[in-house]
Amino acid sequence: MPSITLENVTVTRGGRRILQDFNLEILDGEYFALVGETGAGKTTILHLISGLIKPDSGRILINGKDVTNMPAEHRDTGVVFENYALFPHYNVYKNVTYSHRVRDKDVEQTRKAAREILSLVLIPNRDSALPKELSGGMQQRVALARALMCESGILLFDDPFSALDAGLRMSLRIELKNLARDLGTTVVHCTNDVEEAMMVCDRLAILRHGQIAHIGTPDEVYYHPRNLYVASFISDVNFFKCKLTKLDTTNNLYILTHERAKEEKKEFRVLIHDGIPVHHAGDDVLLCVRAEH
Structure with a gap:
């Protein structure tokens, strides 16, 4: 069953048509990558799924339910944006545990879960630090940890590793894929890094000018590209x-x-x-x- 469905979605911003009659199905529990150049429509699709924007026409469904007009806070999604979007007045611990605290979760369970996730993303002993006191790479790790703490059925990653060094990018790619599989979480991962997408995803869509140029497994896209653009884009x-x-x-x-x-x-x-x-x-x-x- 599709976890996420976009049906005949059209989005126009500033007089520019970003998506037109766009259709996409992402399966339940799938690690799905949206790959394309800047302006291809990747982030727009993420914003539609999360509820940050509404389409001009068409529908967005999550687990078969029409959520087109549902506010973002009522959707079962956790989001990591490229620009981190951390609460500037909260320290690391409060940022990471925000979703647990607003839902009045058990304090000890919250503390234990936070320790495990902060360990996963390699943030040592910085609980009391404010975002402005952290490097860009460290802020991105905090954003990742906060999304994982949401325990959402769907995780949305907008170029989540862009500010991280090569070694950490590699380790987090593997850890996140394994964690998503263990939790049964559906992941939508936007990136312009084809190698990154090929490494983590079950399927990917190559986007061009707001349309899907090719969709399939990494092997299908790599060995049987649909056209010359896809062939030259992926390597x-x-x-x-x-x-x-x-x-x-x-x-x-x-x-x-x-x-x-x-x-x-x-x-x-x-x-x-x-x-x-x-x-x-x-x-x-x-x-x-x-x-x-």
Whole structure:
């Protein structure tokens, strides 16, 4: 069952159409990544799910319930924004435990949960520090800890690791994915870092100009990109215009000649992984070779 559904959503801001007739389903318990360049619509989608903005038209459903007009505070979501959005007058401990305190949770349970989560995000002995006394990376960790303390069914991450050093980014990616799986939490993770998305998500959507250019598992998007934009966006790619000179059906091989290599009679031999050729001898084809290969 979808945990989050956007149905025919249109959003316009400042005269610019950000999303138009946009549709998306995110499954219950899924770690889902929204990936795209700045302005692709990632943060807008997060704001729609969290209730910070309303669509011009269309519906947002959470667990099958229409929440389009539901206030943000009544939705089962925890949010980590790129700019942290911490309470400036609260210290670390009060920021992290805010959701527990407003719901009058047991003090000892709150303290124990806070200790565990602060340990997870590596914030040592800074309970009494105010946000202005912390580095950007430390503030981001506090924001992550506060979202995790909400115990929400849905966690929304807007580029949550942008201010962290490389080592901490790597460890938190793994820890958050494992924690989300253990808790059965649905996660929507926005980033322009394809490597980060590929590492943490079950599925991802590549966004371009407010539309989904490709959606699928990391392997599906990486090995079978829907178009040239997706292929070049997810990794560095070299493109070669070739002629399919021969089709070796016995060994599932395409034998290609590169137009610049005719005089040297160089050939490319390409294995057809799916085992079903979709071209014929004499066809013009575009060979894509990733830089890592």
